[in-house]
Amino acid sequence: MLTVENVAVRRANTLALEGITLSLAQGRTLAVVGESGAGKSTLIGAILGLVPCAAGEIAWAGEPVRTYRPSLVMQEPRRAFNPRLSLRRSVCEPLVAQGLPRDEARLSRLCQGLEIQPDLLDRLPSQVSIGQAQRVGILRALIASPPLVLFDEPLSALDAVTQKHTARLIAELQSEEGFAALIVTHDLGYAAAYADEIAVLKAGKIVEGGPTAAFIDRPQTEYGKSLRNAAFALGALEQVA
Amino acid sequence: MTIMVRGLSAERSGRTILYPTDLDIKPGERVGLVGASGSGKSTLGHMLIDTLLAQGHSVAHVPQSPDEALDPLRSMRFHWQEAEQALRLPADTDRRMALFEALRIEGGDLSKRPWGWSRGMQQRFVIAMALLGTPDLLVMDEPTSALDPVVAAQMMALLDDYLAGGSTALMLITHDLGLAARRVSRLMVMDAGRVVEDAPSERLLTAPQTQAAQSLCAHRNWMKLPC
Amino acid sequence: MTRVVFGLFLRACVVLTGAAMATFALLWHAPGDPALAVALARYRTVVPDAVLDHVRAEAGFDAGYWPAFWDWLGPLLRGDFGQSAVTGRDVWPELVTAMSYTAPVALLALGIGMALSVPLALLATKRPGSWLDRFAVAIASLGVAIPAFWLGLLLILLFAVQLGWLPAMGARTTAHMILPAVTLGLGVAASLTRIIRSGILEARGKPFLPAFLRRGVSARGVQRHHIAPHAGVPVVTVFGLELAFLLEGLVTVEVIFSRPGLGGFLVSAISARDFPKVQAVVLVTALIFVTVNLLIDIIYRALDPRIGEQNA
Amino acid sequence: MRNVIALAFCFIALAVLAPILAPYDPAAINIPNRLSAPSADWVLGTDALGRDILSRLLYGARWSLGLAFLISFLGLLIGTVIGLLAALGGKWVDWFLMRATDTFLSFPELVAAVVIAGVLGASTASMIFALTVTSWMRYARVARGVGLSLQSEGYVIQARLAGLSPLSIARWHYIPSLLPSLTVVWTGMFARAILGISTLGFLGFGVQPPMPEWGTMLLDARIHMRSTPLQMIWPGLAVVMSVLAINLAGDALRDALSERVQDI
Numbered sequence A: 001m002l003t004v005e006n007v008a009v010r011r012a013n014t015l016a017l018e019g020i021t022l023s024l025a026q027g028r029t030l031a032v033v034g035e036s037g038a039g040k041s042t043l044i045g046a047i048l049g050l051v052p053c054a055a056g057e058i059a060w061a062g063e064p065v066r067t068y069r070p071s072l073v074m075q076e077p078r079r080a081f082n083p084r085l086s087l088r089r090s091v092c093e094p095l096v097a098q099g100l101p102r103d104e105a106r107l108s109r110l111c112q113g114l115e116i117q118p119d120l121l122d123r124l125p126s127q128v129s130i131g132q133a134q135r136v137g138i139l140r141a142l143i144a145s146p147p148l149v150l151f152d153e154p155l156s157a158l159d160a161v162t163q164k165h166t167a168r169l170i171a172e173l174q175s176e177e178g179f180a181a182l183i184v185t186h187d188l189g190y191a192a193a194y195a196d197e198i199a200v201l202k203a204g205k206i207v208e209g210g211p212t213a214a215f216i217d218r219p220q221t222e223y224g225k226s227l228r229n230a231a232f233a234l235g236a237l238e239q240v241a
Numbered sequence B: 001m002t003i004m005v006r007g008l009s010a011e012r013s014g015r016t017i018l019y020p021t022d023l024d025i026k027p028g029e030r031v032g033l034v035g036a037s038g039s040g041k042s043t044l045g046h047m048l049i050d051t052l053l054a055q056g057h058s059v060a061h062v063p064q065s066p067d068e069a070l071d072p073l074r075s076m077r078f079h080w081q082e083a084e085q086a087l088r089l090p091a092d093t094d095r096r097m098a099l100f101e102a103l104r105i106e107g108g109d110l111s112k113r114p115w116g117w118s119r120g121m122q123q124r125f126v127i128a129m130a131l132l133g134t135p136d137l138l139v140m141d142e143p144t145s146a147l148d149p150v151v152a153a154q155m156m157a158l159l160d161d162y163l164a165g166g167s168t169a170l171m172l173i174t175h176d177l178g179l180a181a182r183r184v185s186r187l188m189v190m191d192a193g194r195v196v197e198d199a200p201s202e203r204l205l206t207a208p209q210t211q212a213a214q215s216l217c218a219h220r221n222w223m224k225l226p227c
Numbered sequence C: 001m002t003r004v005v006f007g008l009f010l011r012a013c014v015v016l017t018g019a020a021m022a023t024f025a026l027l028w029h030a031p032g033d034p035a036l037a038v039a040l041a042r043y044r045t046v047v048p049d050a051v052l053d054h055v056r057a058e059a060g061f062d063a064g065y066w067p068a069f070w071d072w073l074g075p076l077l078r079g080d081f082g083q084s085a086v087t088g089r090d091v092w093p094e095l096v097t098a099m100s101y102t103a104p105v106a107l108l109a110l111g112i113g114m115a116l117s118v119p120l121a122l123l124a125t126k127r128p129g130s131w132l133d134r135f136a137v138a139i140a141s142l143g144v145a146i147p148a149f150w151l152g153l154l155l156i157l158l159f160a161v162q163l164g165w166l167p168a169m170g171a172r173t174t175a176h177m178i179l180p181a182v183t184l185g186l187g188v189a190a191s192l193t194r195i196i197r198s199g200i201l202e203a204r205g206k207p208f209l210p211a212f213l214r215r216g217v218s219a220r221g222v223q224r225h226h227i228a229p230h231a232g233v234p235v236v237t238v239f240g241l242e243l244a245f246l247l248e249g250l251v252t253v254e255v256i257f258s259r260p261g262l263g264g265f266l267v268s269a270i271s272a273r274d275f276p277k278v279q280a281v282v283l284v285t286a287l288i289f290v291t292v293n294l295l296i297d298i299i300y301r302a303l304d305p306r307i308g309e310q311n312a
Numbered sequence D: 001m002r003n004v005i006a007l008a009f010c011f012i013a014l015a016v017l018a019p020i021l022a023p024y025d026p027a028a029i030n031i032p033n034r035l036s037a038p039s040a041d042w043v044l045g046t047d048a049l050g051r052d053i054l055s056r057l058l059y060g061a062r063w064s065l066g067l068a069f070l071i072s073f074l075g076l077l078i079g080t081v082i083g084l085l086a087a088l089g090g091k092w093v094d095w096f097l098m099r100a101t102d103t104f105l106s107f108p109e110l111v112a113a114v115v116i117a118g119v120l121g122a123s124t125a126s127m128i129f130a131l132t133v134t135s136w137m138r139y140a141r142v143a144r145g146v147g148l149s150l151q152s153e154g155y156v157i158q159a160r161l162a163g164l165s166p167l168s169i170a171r172w173h174y175i176p177s178l179l180p181s182l183t184v185v186w187t188g189m190f191a192r193a194i195l196g197i198s199t200l201g202f203l204g205f206g207v208q209p210p211m212p213e214w215g216t217m218l219l220d221a222r223i224h225m226r227s228t229p230l231q232m233i234w235p236g237l238a239v240v241m242s243v244l245a246i247n248l249a250g251d252a253l254r255d256a257l258s259e260r261v262q263d264i
Helices: A040-048 A087-097 A104-113 A118-122 A130-143 A160-177 A188-194 A212-217 A222-233 B041-054 B076-086 B093-102 B119-131 B149-163 B177-181 B201-206 B211-218 C002-028 C034-043 C049-059 C065-077 C091-126 C131-145 C148-162 C175-204 C209-214 C219-256 C262-271 C275-303 C305-311 D002-016 D053-088 D091-105 D109-120 D124-133 D137-151 D154-162 D166-203 D214-223 D230-263
Strands: A002-011 A014-024 A029-033 A055-060 A071-073 A148-152 A180-185 A197-202 A205-211 A237-240 B003-012 B015-025 B030-035 B059-062 B137-141 B169-174 B186-191 B194-200 B223-226
Touching: A002 A040, A014 A029, A014 A040, A014 A205, A029 A188, A040 A148, A040 A180, A071 A130, A071 D154, A087 A118, A087 A130, A087 D154, A104 A118, A104 A130, A104 A160, A118 A130, A130 A160, A160 A188, A160 B211, A180 A188, A188 A197, A188 A212, A188 A222, A188 A237, A188 B223, A197 A212, A197 A222, A205 A212, A205 A222, A212 A222, A222 A237, A222 B149, B003 B041, B015 B041, B015 B194, B030 B041, B030 B177, B030 B211, B041 B059, B041 B137, B041 B169, B041 C209, B059 B119, B059 C209, B076 B119, B076 C219, B093 B119, B093 B149, B119 B137, B119 B149, B169 B177, B177 B186, B186 B201, B186 B211, B194 B201, B194 B211, B201 B211, C002 C065, C002 C275, C002 D091, C002 D109, C091 C131, C091 C175, C091 C219, C091 C262, C091 C275, C131 C175, C131 D230, C148 C175, C148 C219, C148 D214, C148 D230, C175 C219, C209 C219, C219 C262, C219 C275, C219 D109, C219 D166, C262 C275, C262 D109, C275 D109, D002 D053, D002 D230, D053 D091, D053 D124, D053 D137, D053 D166, D053 D214, D053 D230, D091 D137, D109 D124, D109 D166, D124 D166, D137 D166, D154 D166, D166 D214, D166 D230, D214 D230
Parallel strands: A029 A180, A029 A197, A071 A148, A148 A180, A237 B223, B030 B169, B030 B186, B059 B137, B137 B169
Antiparallel strands: A002 A014, A002 A055, A197 A205, B003 B015, B186 B194
16 A cells, blocks of 8 residues: 655755645556646656655555565656667566566566567567557566556557557556556546546646546546546547437 | 649658558648558658648648747747748738737747747747648647647647638648547548548548558547546 | 856866866976975076075975965965076066967967868768768868877978978067968867868758748758757857867977977976976966856857756 | 778787887987988888887887877776766765866866876876876766766666666666767777877977887987988878877767667
């Protein structure tokens, strides 16, 4: 269970995040929605311990999150891999680092779940498509069975069809593996379709949060409404009679 | 006057990335050009613009990101005046203000350089420059991908209002059928360098013929919600 | 912007202080008894220990490191460079005389370099890959590989010894300036050509240029208003490197042409172990160099304010 | 690209094989034969002490190229360590090391080398010291720049999150990314070191006679410039050819690397 309590992060004399309180249980999905500059990536950095908190507590089951080795799926899939190393090497990096045995059965099961052809892993990051690279990125995030996986705009580099396909694969794996997923995204459509709960981040603060269905049905704040309306206007969500 | 081009094609390092393509676009028509990444949509857009410019048509192009349209060392005023001069239009503050108000960027400081404006405002400034000469055709390449959804939705609505009733045709290039479906009356689907389907929006959405179109239709939005 | 300039100024001051400390440390740790060297140079004979002690006390050599440093720094901050250890005359007027010989040659060399490199780079980039372009690149590569002193000797051999057109040694007339200035100017031209050429080629690849052409801006307008500024901004930063190149070249070039300029002054001061003169040249050169680089930094940020904002 | 590298290797081969190739002992004085013109016996002629110029040129390559290699390699080590310390050591370490770098750059490198070598007394050792302490700054800047950009690079963050040890991160991610850019800087500094050695030699602050070094040979030749100008051509040509070969090899290397980066 991830608990984020009253967290603040300072960046160059201003507060990039302020009074952030969130919780996320094992196996559940929380989407943090907001526009660029709202502090979404800073929040991920704070949870992963890459960015120091000025105030507040972040814990997983009452202990520092770092001890559970949470993993991260990044926005730019190609940049998440060392361009000089084969994808297989990068994928196995968490196992090597944590001294875990390489479980070939698990690797091939995950590859199957993510629709990754086995020979794909022997290529360099520059030799695969962006969609393939992102699926390998998810594979790396899951290989060491972390209890918590963070997704930083995992779909925004992909095209519309690949986005939906990849989102479905993530959700299927989540139900098998049971990790908690924190998804940061600007796309309310994605959040609406896959998150159990939604938190709306604006200018470093959470302005609205709650169960997804309730939020989509009736946002409480003006900003929440404008996000929802934009999702309809851009065709991410559709109303049918 | 209907825009007609014949036999557009393109190669890159010996590989065909666009097979010969014919296009007809009626005045004021809204066309969506949809396809997966790498299907050749942007290439078709660039070829279309360059061919029409060479034929002497008045056409305008809005690239994917304002970084591809604005010089970071030059002020916004310089960009605007240069665009006016390129079209041999006299400087006209009223016309500029009318366009800026329509796109809600009248508050922007013209003496600043592009990076002094927000990206959403930069993008709308580029659209304003594109509309300056009332072109026969406006080609927009992924106009929303560089913007946040709220800003993107606002921009598309403002553009719709501005173009309504005019003779400027619009070609919207995007990977997102959900976005295009709401804005255009005719959809063209691209796959592997070819236009594989070209139909009125209604028909394409209800009865897609090709596999590419079917896949796009099936994934055109995240969720359907009852009214 | 003011804050950025102030920050750069502070940084320049820190760097100059560091340079002064390094200079003092070097001279302090120089091998041999400095008093003996001074006395030998001054009296041209073996001197008794009493005289050595006198020299030692006079020059402040008998104090510890830090007291000696402060004694040394105080007069320097007031602009007093002291007296030559050999002749006992004030260093400053001699230094000014030397600079008055060096400055015109350096400026002329810079002028020659610009006059040759700008047209050559423009011609070369008209058609990249053409024979003219390859020729320009080859000439420029050759130019940066030639040591200035050797080029100078070759020019003396050709124009002074063989053809007898120009004077080579000394600095009596304006004509004496021509060969040293050409020697340095050719080197400047070579490196500038390389930099301007690659600046233009890089500016031509900027991703926003096609949009300007599609908007109906003429190729000429794009060239003048968008490519030229983007090619020009990096060239500004190169002038610091060119100044370094000039100063490095001057050291040897003034020696081979027997010009009584800064370079010759430095080399003869080092050979005579006349440390007050050495430190004066070193500190004045550092001051000029740091000031020019500070100005370049400020101009660069004024031309392209994005850099300033990123650093602030 | 191939030709240029072949040329650079030719120079190295000449330097290594000098004892086999050189027709005479480079230090053998032969006064009756002084300042003789090129002939079948003395291919490039003899100098003021009657020593064979070709032999001195070949042995001189050992000094010029060997010492330039040593100096540029020492600079590479010092600069890389300082640059990486600055990038990874935190704000204040970075500030201090970068101001130190600026201080060393506050003076044209070669002029600083002349002053240091001259003040410390003319000898090969003080020349090596002088050229080394004035040659590490570019490496430091490049290493710091690459180090800083790597810190925010996705794959380095991933490695840290995975719990990879700092040593392994350096081994697998930092060093492979640093090597190409440092190699390009190194070729440039190698060429500069050749120029620096010959300049110091020419001013009399470098390798001391009777060692055959190209700059020192030029210093000797200059005195007899009017009578035997050819004497002066050969050592200069040797400097230019070797600097040119190394510079061109560096350019080719940089182009090859940037193409590979574009591929990625």
